[in-house]
Amino acid sequence: MKGICILGATGSIGVSTLDVVARHSDKYKVIALTANTNIDVLYEQCIAHTPEYVVVVNEEKAELFKQKIKNSAVSDTKVMSGAKSLEIVSTLDNVDSVMAAIVGAAGLLSSLAAAKAGKTVLLANKESLVMSGDIFMQAVRESGAKLLPIDSEHNAIFQCMPAGYVAGNDVKEARRILLTASGGPFRETPVEELHDVTVAQAVAHPKWSMGRKISVDSATMMNKGLELIEACLLFNMSPDDIQVVIHKQSIIHSMVDYVDGTVLAQMGNPDMRVPIAHAMAWPDRFESGVEPLNIFDVKQMDFAEPSLERFPCLRLAYEAIKAGGIMPTVLNAANEIAVDEFLNERIKFTDISVVIEQCMSNFSADKADSLEHILDADKQARDQSYKIIKEMS
Ligand code: NAD
Numbered sequence: 001m002k003g004i005c006i007l008g009a010t011g012s013i014g015v016s017t018l019d020v021v022a023r024h025s026d027k028y029k030v031i032a033l034t035a036n037t038n039i040d041v042l043y044e045q046c047i048a049h050t051p052e053y054v055v056v057v058n059e060e061k062a063e064l065f066k067q068k069i070k071n072s073a074v075s076d077t078k079v080m081s082g083a084k085s086l087e088i089v090s091t092l093d094n095v096d097s098v099m100a101a102i103v104g105a106a107g108l109l110s111s112l113a114a115a116k117a118g119k120t121v122l123l124a125n126k127e128s129l130v131m132s133g134d135i136f137m138q139a140v141r142e143s144g145a146k147l148l149p150i151d152s153e154h155n156a157i158f159q160c161m162p163a164g165y166v167a168g169n170d171v172k173e174a175r176r177i178l179l180t181a182s183g184g185p186f187r188e189t190p191v192e193e194l195h196d197v198t199v200a201q202a203v204a205h206p207k208w209s210m211g212r213k214i215s216v217d218s219a220t221m222m223n224k225g226l227e228l229i230e231a232c233l234l235f236n237m238s239p240d241d242i243q244v245v246i247h248k249q250s251i252i253h254s255m256v257d258y259v260d261g262t263v264l265a266q267m268g269n270p271d272m273r274v275p276i277a278h279a280m281a282w283p284d285r286f287e288s289g290v291e292p293l294n295i296f297d298v299k300q301m302d303f304a305e306p307s308l309e310r311f312p313c314l315r316l317a318y319e320a321i322k323a324g325g326i327m328p329t330v331l332n333a334a335n336e337i338a339v340d341e342f343l344n345e346r347i348k349f350t351d352i353s354v355v356i357e358q359c360m361s362n363f364s365a366d367k368a369d370s371l372e373h374i375l376d377a378d379k380q381a382r383d384q385s386y387k388i389i390k391e392m393s
Pocket residue numbers: 007008009010011012013014034035036037038057100101102103104106124125126127150151152208209210211212213214272
């Protein structure tokens with residue numbers, strides 16, 4: 001029986017994880033669940049999974065949550081609040097696996113704490129890896145943590161790696177990664193119309209149902225940019241050896257091209273429970289609840305090169321990883337601010353890449369030599385981004 005802590009339990013990945021956990025209650029016991037503010041969903045999850053601990057980051061909501069459980073079946077649950085509590089629950093002795101599914105930089109310290117504590121880290125929170133790069137990978141190596149990617153593409157690549165593959169290691173026979181992308185909702189929208197796309201249009205992903213931030217990232221293809229950086233770190237690859245491929249059917253979730261000419265692909269219906277169940281059962285397999293892929297329904301698979309003019313965010317991600325140092329941290333921070341401002345209808349969709357590019361131009365790619373340095377770059381880039389947005393309007 002393994003103990004699991006789910007960081008970001010109330011989000012899209014968190015909910016899918018609990019769906020998989022419920023199918024395997026003989027193998028997994030929920031030790032801790034965390035949420036930022038959504039105490040109604042969290043309450044239902046507590047009733048269903050009876051965790052020992054709950055973190056509600058928002059203090060007011062945590063108080064309301066305590067009231068809510070007072071005379072309930074889960075009145076014994078220990079309720080904590082504040083961001084620091086995320087690190088406490090992700091390093092508890094009876095926690096074996098940590099699902100890192102908080103969105104954005106808010107997940108960095110708890111994901112990193114799990115890695116430092118030598119846990120099995122099921123990593124959905126790609127922003128934490130993009131921000132902290134080598135520091136994260138070094139923490140994994142030093143503690144002996146197991147790092148298993150949840151992002152569907154990276155999970156696919158991991159599955160296409162040789163048996164016994166350890167994240168971060170170099171596979172010299174793997175000459176290229178083909179990182180697939182759906183292309184998002186604006187794959188074919190005339191470029192001149194992108195200026196006026198609405199929030200509702202941007203978050204309506206054609207293939208995947210996800211949180212709002214990652215949905216916008218998919219629409220700008222910054223999601224693929226962050227994934228490019230994530231892949232460089234997880235698979236010890238140069239960005240020049242990673243080709244982004246638009247595959248609009250989202251049946252193949254990525255491929256590895258080997259020196260002998262073999263190309264291995266992982267396929268499946270686009271449902272995050274596939275990579276989640278893979279990582280939870282690894283190195284075995286168990287059921288995910290996802291419908292089997294009906295190959296006769298697929299009929300056709302298309303592959304195309306993305307246009308960096310249509311998707312400037314993808315170009316910026318290539319530039320950031322090639323520059324190295326703190327530049328991926330800056331890219332991520334500027335993107336988080338720009339996406340948030342877009343979601344709040346304060347900037348246009350096409351302003352997102354403009355803000356990021358201007359912000360990056362204000363930084364040099366200093367070596368990211370400590371966590372403090374990274375957190376400082378993150379903060380400075382956020383301040384810069386707000387300033388740029390203010391000057392725009
Ligand atoms: P979401 O918005 O649905 O959920 C986010 C979760 O994080 C919620 O539980 C929320 O309570 C928590 N959270 C938000 N802000 C927080 C804060 N400041 N402090 C603590 N907790 C906070 O997001 P999601 O779609 O589930 O994505 C989660 C992560 O997984 C992201 O990094 C995303 O890139 C990655 N991911 C998601 C998918 C997907 O299909 N949804 C696929 C691949 C990767």
